[in-house]
Amino acid sequence: MPRRVIITFAVIGVLIFITEYYTFQALKIATKLKALKWVVLITSILIYVNFFYTIYSMDRGGGQTITFQWAFGWLLIALIPKIFIMLFLFGEDLFRGGQKVFSFFISETKPIGGRRKFLSQLALGIAAIPLASLLYGVSRGKFNYKVIKYQLKFKDLPKAFDGFTISHVTDIHSGSFDNKEKIQYGVDLINQQKSDMILFTGDIVNNFAYEMDEWVSMFSELKAPAGKYSILGNHDYGDYSDWKTPEDKKANFQAVKDIHPKIGFELLLNENRYIEKDGQKIALIGVENWGKGFNQAGDLEMASEGVAQDDFKILLSHDPSHWEYKVKQDDFNYQLTLSGHTHGLQFGIEIPGWIKWSPAKYVYKQWAGLYEEFGRYINVNRGFGYHAFPGRVGIWPEITVIELKKA
Structure with missing residues (x-):
């Protein structure tokens, strides 16, 4: 030992x-x-x-x-x-x-x-x-889903997207689920927001693709008229298990990626898509996981290929340390970044207007909620599921709804 x-x-x-x-x-x-x-x-x-x-x-x-x-x-x-x-x-x-x-x-x-x-x-x-x-x-705390709403104003937002809504969900961690009724309630709550688009920012499983098998039909019920898009998180790569052969790990990774189209999400792997409305467009950019000190598969330059600097951009990046170290001061100007990963450590105290604390703040500068620097925003969602500790204390599971407004 x-x-x-x-x-x-x-x-x-x-x-x-x-x-x-x-x-x-x-x-x-x-x-x-x-x-x-x-x-x-x-x-x-x-x-x-x-x-x-x-x-x-x-x-x-x-x-x-x-x-x-x-x-x-x-x-x-x-x-x-x-x-x-x-x-x-x-x-x-x-x-x-x-x-x-x-x-x-x-x-x-x-x-x-x-x-x-x-x-x-x-x-x-x-x-x-x-x-x-x-x-x-x-x-009960791990199923105490909260809908948190923000209205963000941007001068460079195309007028056609004034009032466009996004439901941001992250860190499903299906390998931890143990109550179908409660998870169904959470999925229904996402649909009740009636957002134009649903974006998922990684960690669909704990480690293995089969963890999602019994939940595919449930998450396939998610609806969004402008589309559903997703990226990978650190747990989706299978790095937290000892594999018998490299081929087994590779096969599991491919199976994890295959989950996304099964539930109706388009997986972005260091690539981008344009979302069009009334002849105008915004760029949706998705990077693979980029974490400080580990698994830096995310390639921001590759993911942004073909996107113009003056386009309005929404970046999906699982780990908020990517925004802190690479994104927020990038001259390419990523107006809005959506992340997850931290879970707010699933433990803390939050009383709006009074206190917001978790041990996660000593690890991540941006660990839960909305942050703004240099005129750019990041939303760190507290996560839909849970991991390691089978519960949540004071940091509740979250569905974020963001409304884009023309300033």
Whole structure:
């Protein structure tokens, strides 16, 4: 086993031990139900054993399965609330330790009492918030679809496209789906927007083309009079699995690309199409995945071949880091870019007009929502599906509707 894997498991093991110790102490002091602390401890041990067994026994060539996602999800549910307890009570221990050192030198100091019941109860109360949020996230939050609407004005938009609407969808991740009724609701919600065009910006599967098999008929129901267009995301290349032969990976990649016409989408692979209306046109440009530090198959110059600099352009690029490092200052002037990829990390806090936070902001400068620089826009959709963690907490699945207006 690689050394870094051993170190990772050792760190996780130490974290689990410390959090369980503090949680056991808090339950012991704060509640009169003596059996509760043992029920929580035994349940947690079963969750940890299941997670490590799943990691140990999983087929490395099988990619990230639903079984793994749920094992990881239950790990987070068991661990994260206890981290809050640990941090709260560890702070108390630091204070008590400092007081003890102080009393060693000054005999007049009052003796230190044991852990206070009120603080243990407060720690448990605080931990209940992330616990409830995580449980909601895996049961209902991942299907809590939100329609977010923007009206964007451009001076160089052809007049014929004034009022033209686009539904932007991304990161379906069909390999994670486990509820047909809820997914059907999401698909119906896209159709209810009655947009002129539907654009999908990648990650139709987690890793394998067959993941989409039972969902093809459902997503084929999507309708848009001006067309449906799509691009690939990083997960569509099959890079997150160990393949028996290069030919197997190549065949899977072709099968992933073949999904798009099956559901009525025209897949753009570093190429462009003109959308015409009343004798005027806008350019739709789709690049393959371009990520900072990995899988830079996207070729902006190739994708824009034949497009004029003064054309109004909509760029589809899965990873928003492409916009940050290559697109936003490009002299060719890509007025609007649509991306996904980040999922907003499926965890965060968003209260419109008050707060917008997720750990994703420390990885991506543009991680969720609409951004504007140099007179150019990017919309980073929070994603339709979910991946790794089988839920969403505070960052809900999204359907973006953008109305283009002539300034």
